[in-house]
Amino acid sequence: xxQAYWDRLGGRAKAAAAVxxxxxxxxxxxxLAMADALxxxxxxxxxxxxxxxxxxxxxxTSQAMLDRLTLTPARIASMADGLRQVAALxxxxxxxxxxxxxxxxxxxxxxxxxxxxxxxIYEARPNVTSDAAGLCLKSGNAVLLRSGKEAILSNRAxxxxxxxxxxxxxxxxxxxxLVDRTDREAVLEMMQQRRWIDVLIPRGGAGLxxxxxxxxxxxxxETGVGNCHIYVDAGADVQMAAAITVNAKASRPSVCNAAExxxxxxxxxxxxxxxxADALxxxGVQLRCCPRAAALLPGRPVLAATQQDWETEFLDYIxxxxxxxxxxxxxxxxxxxxxxxxxxIVTDSQAAADRFTAAVDAAAVYVNASTRFTDGGEFxxxxxxxxxxxKLHARGPMGLRELTCGKYIISGNGQVR
Numbered sequence: 001x002x003q004a005y006w007d008r009l010g011g012r013a014k015a016a017a018a019v020x021x022x023x024x025x026x027x028x029x030x031x032l033a034m035a036d037a038l039x040x041x042x043x044x045x046x047x048x049x050x051x052x053x054x055x056x057x058x059x060x061t062s063q064a065m066l067d068r069l070t071l072t073p074a075r076i077a078s079m080a081d082g083l084r085q086v087a088a089l090x091x092x093x094x095x096x097x098x099x100x101x102x103x104x105x106x107x108x109x110x111x112x113x114x115x116x117x118x119x120x121i122y123e124a125r126p127n128v129t130s131d132a133a134g135l136c137l138k139s140g141n142a143v144l145l146r147s148g149k150e151a152i153l154s155n156r157a158x159x160x161x162x163x164x165x166x167x168x169x170x171x172x173x174x175x176x177x178l179v180d181r182t183d184r185e186a187v188l189e190m191m192q193q194r195r196w197i198d199v200l201i202p203r204g205g206a207g208l209x210x211x212x213x214x215x216x217x218x219x220x221x222e223t224g225v226g227n228c229h230i231y232v233d234a235g236a237d238v239q240m241a242a243a244i245t246v247n248a249k250a251s252r253p254s255v256c257n258a259a260e261x262x263x264x265x266x267x268x269x270x271x272x273x274x275x276x277a278d279a280l281x282x283x284g285v286q287l288r289c290c291p292r293a294a295a296l297l298p299g300r301p302v303l304a305a306t307q308q309d310w311e312t313e314f315l316d317y318i319x320x321x322x323x324x325x326x327x328x329x330x331x332x333x334x335x336x337x338x339x340x341x342x343x344x345i346v347t348d349s350q351a352a353a354d355r356f357t358a359a360v361d362a363a364a365v366y367v368n369a370s371t372r373f374t375d376g377g378e379f380x381x382x383x384x385x386x387x388x389x390x391k392l393h394a395r396g397p398m399g400l401r402e403l404t405c406g407k408y409i410i411s412g413n414g415q416v417r
Contacts, residue, residue, distance in 0.1 A: 001189050005181070007032060009144055010196025012174035013117045017142035019172050021114050024091065026169055027138055031087035034137075034165030035080035037131060041161040042076050048153040049126065056124065056150045066252040066313045069124040069151055079130040079158075085377070086134045092400045093140045095388030098278045107411040112404040114140030116198035119190055120385070123204035124150040129158045132201075135385050137166075138401035142175045144197065146190055148204075149178045149182035156180065163413075191216040203386045206313070221398065224363070224389025226341040227313045231356070232276070232329040233347035234267040240368065241272055241346040242279040247370040248344065250283035255313045256387060257342050257374040261310065261320040265328045269296055269323045277302070277321070285317045292323035310337045327352055331359050338362060340389040342371040363389050363396040 003260075020027070038045070041101045049071040056069055099109040116142050120132045136143040147155045151248055154177055163173040179186060191200065194217050201221045202212040213220055230248055232241045248259035260278075264273055273296050277287060281300065288305040289297065309320040310333070324330045327345075334343055345356040346364035353367045364374040364387075374397065376384025381399030388394045394402035 001186075001192075006189060006193050006196060008241045009177055009179065010117070010193055012172075013142040013144055013177060014196060016175040017048040017114065017117050017140075020137065020140045020142060020175055023140065023171060024093075025026040026171055027127040027140070028087040030166050030169035030171045031083045031134055032138060032165075034130070034134065034162045035083040035087075037078045037161040037165035037168070038076060038083070038158065041157060041164075045076060045126075045154065045157040045161065046071060046073070048157040049151075052124075052151055052154045052216075059150075061124075061150065062316070065124055067149070067252075067254045069126070069154070071126055071154060071235060075127060079127050082131055082377070083125075084162075086138050086400070089138065089381070089400060091138065092404050095401075095408050104415050105413060106415055109409045109411075111409060112401065115403060115405055117142045117144065117196060118190070118403070119144045119146065119193070119197040119200045119218070121187060121190065121200065121202045121204070122207065123148040123208060125203075126151050126152055126154040126158055127201070128203055129155050129178075130162065132385055133159075133162050135403060136176060137171075137399060139400045141403055142177075144179055144190070146179035146187060152180065152182050154390040187211075188215060191218065194218050201385055205315075221386075221388060221394060221402075222390045223386030223398075224341050225313050225339045225395070226255070226258065226387070227261070227311070227337060227339040228257065228259045228342045229261045229263055229330075229334050229344065230259045230371070231327070231334070231336060231343075231345045232262070232264040232268055232272055233322075233327060233345055233349060233352050235348045236264040236265075236268055236272065236346040237348060238268075238272045238275050238328050242276045244344065244346055244368070244370050245276050246279050246283050246285075248372055249280060249319050250285055250317065251370075251372055252315050253285075256313070257371050258315070259319070259344070260312065260314050261322065261337070261370050263322050263324050263333055264293070265327070265330070266292070266323050269293070273297065273321075280319060283317075285319050288318065288320045290322040293321045296323070313339070327355060331356070334360055334362075341387060342366065342374040344369065344371050360414045363387060 095108040095112045123135040287302040342364040376397040384397040
């Protein structure tokens with residue numbers, strides 16, 4: 001293990017975190033300067049990204065992953081806007097969570113404080129670099145960023161710009177650092193740096209999440225895989241169901257809040273399924289159907305679903321389709337194959353909506369709306385650090401408050417126990 005490398009990065013991060021914990025207005029100034037710096041460095045970032053994309057394409061990277069990797073002027077502008085939005089949000093640090101006065105006169109306050117140094121491990125998504133840096137900064141945390149090797153040139157360029165923005169605002173550049181080692185051993189070593197890193201947050205596919213949760217010696221805020229479902233109930237509005245399903249699947253299939261499986265009530269299927277299927281096919285989605293669904297779609301280019309299809313987060317223009325007997329069978333399917341991310345029912349029945357929202361165990365449960373709304377920005381949090389599917393500390397989109405913890409401040413006038 002190259003411990004000297006981690007001592008250097010970690011020591012600088014700890015020192016920066018101590019400064020950030022006391023900063024207030026400077027954080028907003030830094031976020032705005034970081035946004036400006038990203039735009040000013042756009043040419044350099046796009047040039048670096050083009051090299052990353054070319055190398056990834058030559059290595060046979062899937063189209064879905066290439067989409068996640070690719071930056072455009074519009075995406076860089078969105079990254080900058082995300083930083084500005086975070087600057088406009090209330091600062092969670094110092095917020096009073098609760099308090100009381102004890103019978104002996106002790107005054108107890110619980111306030112929000114930063115977690116310290118966060119380690120973010122993620123795959124080939126350069127936009128995560130700015131999102132993570134911005135949220136960590138606003139919440140008073142320093143961050144060590146370790147991206148997939150496919151995005152290393154893009155992220156070096158992005159981090160250089162972000163650090164330049166920090167310097168403009170008079171905050172330590174080491175509040176944002178890139179782990180620029182691309183070897184697998186670096187990830188394993190990072191998971192052991194309990195002295196320097198307070199919390200690890202993995203963002204990526206099931207393999208990455210599993211590796212971090214199994215190997216880390218540091219507390220982990222687990223972001224989840226999104227095997228999300230749309231259930232179309234009996235009596236659902238067919239056009240609404242089609243619009244929601246197409247949006248949830250095809251608007252951006254490479255993200256974790258995209259739907260992967262369509263479940264449809266047997267009573268609705270003969271009428272609704274052909275309409276929804278035709279809309280999905282028109283959007284370029286490949287359908288993998290159970291025998292009952294396939295029988296209702298004669299002449300259409302559908303494939304037979306396998307057991308693996310129900311279990312798969314495709315992250316691509318592919319959707320599994322199953323006809324179910326009723327809402328209970330839909331709930332059983334989601335309970336077996338869902339990953340606790342986002343689930344949706346399309347229905348005209350309040351009783352069915354209530355049953356679905358009460359029974360489904362997920363971070364976000366939708367009634368008559370697309371799963372694509374599971375996002376920090378859409379929830380009014382600004383940029384998010386990820387979608388947590390665990391049940392400790394944070395669940396769902398993790399924004400600023402989820403990157404803090406509580407500290408008790410107790411005031412007395414000489415009390416002893």
